[in-house]
Amino acid sequence: MTPPPDLAELARISAELGSDPMYIQGPGGNTSIKDGDVMWIKASGTNLADALRRDIFVPCDLPAMRDSVARGELRADQPQEFALQNGGLRPSIETSLHAVFPQRVVVHVHSVHTLVFAVQSDPVAAIGSRLDGFDWGIVPYAKPGAQLAAQVMDVVRQGANVIVLSNHGLIVAADTVAEADLLVRQVHDALKIDPISAENVGQSDLAEGWVAAPNSLSAVALDQQLTAMATGGSLYPDHVIFCGIGAEAHSLPLPTGETPPFYIIPGIGAAMRTDASAGAWSLAQCLGDVLTRMPKDAKLAYLTLAENAELLNWDAEKYRQALNA
Numbered sequence: 513m514t515p516p517p518d519l520a521e522l523a524r525i526s527a528e529l530g531s532d533p534m535y536i537q538g539p540g541g542n543t544s545i546k547d548g549d550v551m552w553i554k555a556s557g558t559n560l561a562d563a564l565r566r567d568i569f570v571p572c573d574l575p576a577m578r579d580s581v582a583r584g585e586l587r588a589d590q591p592q593e594f595a596l597q598n599g600g601l602r603p604s605i606e607t608s609l610h611a612v613f614p615q616r617v618v619v620h621v622h623s624v625h626t627l628v629f630a631v632q633s634d635p636v637a638a639i640g641s642r643l644d645g646f647d648w649g650i651v652p653y654a655k656p657g658a659q660l661a662a663q664v665m666d667v668v669r670q671g672a673n674v675i676v677l678s679n680h681g682l683i684v685a686a687d688t689v690a691e692a693d694l695l696v697r698q699v700h701d702a703l704k705i706d707p708i709s710a711e712n713v714g715q716s717d718l719a720e721g722w723v724a725a726p727n728s729l730s731a732v733a734l735d736q737q738l739t740a741m742a743t744g745g746s747l748y749p750d751h752v753i754f755c756g757i758g759a760e761a762h763s764l765p766l767p768t769g770e771t772p773p774f775y776i777i778p779g780i781g782a783a784m785r786t787d788a789s790a791g792a793w794s795l796a797q798c799l800g801d802v803l804t805r806m807p808k809d810a811k812l813a814y815l816t817l818a819e820n821a822e823l824l825n826w827d828a829e830k831y832r833q834a835l836n837a
């Protein structure tokens with residue numbers, strides 16, 4: 513299959529956005545471009561940052577996927593069934609989310625500036641007039657996949673091409689790659705809040721097996737209100753997938769053995785396990801980057817235990833144990 517000529521341009525902006533932790537953390541986010549009845553979308557498990565180093569885009573059957581979302585079929589959450597090349601990479605689990613836009617180019621990011629608002633209990637009030645001039649809308653939280661796509665479709669039908677996804681991120685659409693790139697950056701900038709300082713965060717002597725966490729997360733540990741916000745629960749899906757449910761505070765000395773990938777040490781800083789994954793590092797920094805921009809009077813909305821559980825694919829028994837814990 514021959515990709516459209518501007519796939520190369522999409523790869524270029526994907527690599528740029530994917531390398532910027534203010535837009536994308538780890539393997540999060542995805543981009544796509546439509547070419548007639550074919551949609552080329554980032555493959556599941558690949559990183560946007562790698563878009564210029566390897567083929568990360570796979571073709572899928574656009575009319576069939578759109579049909580499936582419109583009918584509310586469970587199959588819409590099996591994007592590999594819509595892949596037009598067999599045996600290769602699978603289309604992103606968020607393929608349905610891209611298919612519902614009429615525009616050719618769709619960019620989905622976990623923009624830190626957007627997350628500051630998207631994790632608040634009343635994001636519309638928090639955003640206020642910041643997005644005036646954009647055709648924007650917002651959808652409530654749903655697990656990434658077809659259910660979220662169906663909600664986005666309703667807002668798209670009302671004419672929005674900028675959609676804030678509650679407790680998740682941002683998705684924008686345009687007819688050219690350049691317009692989509694400009695739009696995502698304009699929205700990100702319109703939602704910008706300066707962070708509190710994360711420089712010169714004191715580091716303590718950590719036991720073996722622990723190292724200092726990203727500065728922004730350590731800055732959270734120096735502020736009681738931000739520490740309370742961090743430990744209140746999970747704010748968005750990728751945090752749960754890479755760091756587990758929420759965040760935990762612990763005083764020194766830190767425990768060894770089975771622990772979360774990081775601890776917030778109130779009044780001192782934050783520490784990462786030396787064996788924490790690259791994804792855990794990215795999402796730990798993201799939590800710090802979001803909370804160091806959070807207004808002090810903000811009320812946050814956390815994922816419910818059931819929402820955490822479905823992200824972790826817990827079976828009913830594990831879910832029950834967690835409820836009883």
Ligand SMILES: [Zn+2]
Binds near residue numbers: 540606621622680681
């Ligand atoms: Zn996402």
